[in-house]
Amino acid sequence: MxxxxxxxxxxxxxxxxxxxxxxxxxxxxxxxxxxxxxxxxxxxxxxxxxxxxxxxxxxxxxxxxxxxxxxxxxxxxxxxxxxxxxxxxxxxxxxxxxxxxxxxxxxxxxxxxxxxxxxxxxxxxxxxxxxxxxxxxxxxxxxxxxxxxxxxxxxxxxxxxxxxxxxxxGEGAIGPCVLGSDGTGADLIQVPAGERYFRMSGKEVFRAAVDRMSDVALDALARAGLGPDDVDHLAPHQANRRICDAVARRLGLAESKVLADLDAVGNTAAASIPVLLADAAATGRIEAGDRVLAVAFGGGLTWGATTLVWPDVTADFGVLGEG
Structure with missing residues (x-):
């Protein structure tokens, strides 16, 4: 094979x-x-x-x-x-x-x-x-x-x-995908059985998100043979701005390297990283050849990271029912 x-x-x-x-x-x-x-x-x-x-x-x-x-x-x-x-x-x-x-x-x-x-x-x-x-x-x-x-x-x-x-x-553009989980924290982010609404323990999630995202990002960089200095853009899950900034500081990345669209779209959960990448590509914030570090944390608890060499593509970003 x-x-x-x-x-x-x-x-x-x-x-x-x-x-x-x-x-x-x-x-x-x-x-x-x-x-x-x-x-x-x-x-x-x-x-x-x-x-x-x-x-x-x-x-x-x-x-x-x-x-x-x-x-x-x-x-x-x-x-x-x-x-x-x-x-x-x-x-x-x-x-x-x-x-x-x-x-x-x-x-x-x-x-x-x-x-x-x-x-x-x-x-x-x-x-x-x-x-x-x-x-x-x-x-x-x-x-x-x-x-x-x-x-x-x-x-x-x-x-x-x-x-x-x-x-x-294709060769070389998507680096190793590093994933992890910890089911002992399942109650921190959940929709309880038989209930309708989502629940989250904010303070505990904040601490776990910063720790896990920082660690897995460094792991993904190491497995790709890279270091923080090789990163052009950090594309973090858009949990909230304080989490994104804290992860960037842990990694030693300048604020200017942190991609964000939180102000306009909030936290779109699983969709946050691809929405962010599409928006950044459509507005010229990332260009072909740029090296992107993507990292996320979510319920489960789950976390993951990977590196991307951004391709020469035209992003199609729009509003449902328009275009």
Missing amino acids: TYRGAVILGVGASLPGRVVTNDDLAARLDTSDEWIRSRTGIGSRRWVEPGTSTSDLAVDAGARALRSAGTSTADAVIVATTTPDRSCPAIAPDVAARLGMIGVPAHDVAAVCTGFLYGLANAVGLIASGAARTVLLIAAETFSTILDPDDRGTAVIFGDGAGAVVVGE
Whole structure:
């Protein structure tokens, strides 16, 4: 068996049209724009309208990534999500069918905010083994549908959105994907059995996120034969700005190297890294040949990191129903 390397061939992202500002939330919660910004770095977020599903966002982001890659199909489809349309079955087969790919293997990945990196490891593995030549990886979330509207600790943080990449054969662009988990912390980020709303223990999560993201980022760099000085851009999961900044300091990276879109979209969970990359590519903040360090932490507990040499692609970034 010949093992193959993997590269990103296309990237896309889709956001809901509805913008929810901090002032909108402050009108019904005991909070303010200043309080939210100072603790999270978030100014607004996008939430879906009633009737819009996670799969709707996934299909749009997937179509955009395929268009970016100059193709209309892939050999496999992976969807990373915490908010599937239903608990059973997985949404990936439905998303694949809506994109015209009936018959291809399709499955979901559930690793909460680390979902994109877990899915990327899956995609790279399929290509490395020869099971697929191209994989469409989508991360999509409608976290607004599982937020307690009266919980100030979570309602102000999360947004909805989807990001996608087409991964294909190629040498050297996607580095080793380093993943980890610790189930003893499962209660820190959860939707309790039989309940509707998402719960998070903020202080404990903050400490664990900074520690785990810093450690796994250094591990991914070492396995790729790199050091922090080789990094052009840090693409951290957009948990909140204080976590992102703390990780950058631990790694010795200048603030100017930290990519962020928190101010406009909030924490989009599994979708945050691909949405961030699509946005940064579309706005020229990252360019072909730049070396990117992507790192995430999420429920499970889970964490992961990898390095990317950014490809020469045109990102397709837009609003659901537009373009």
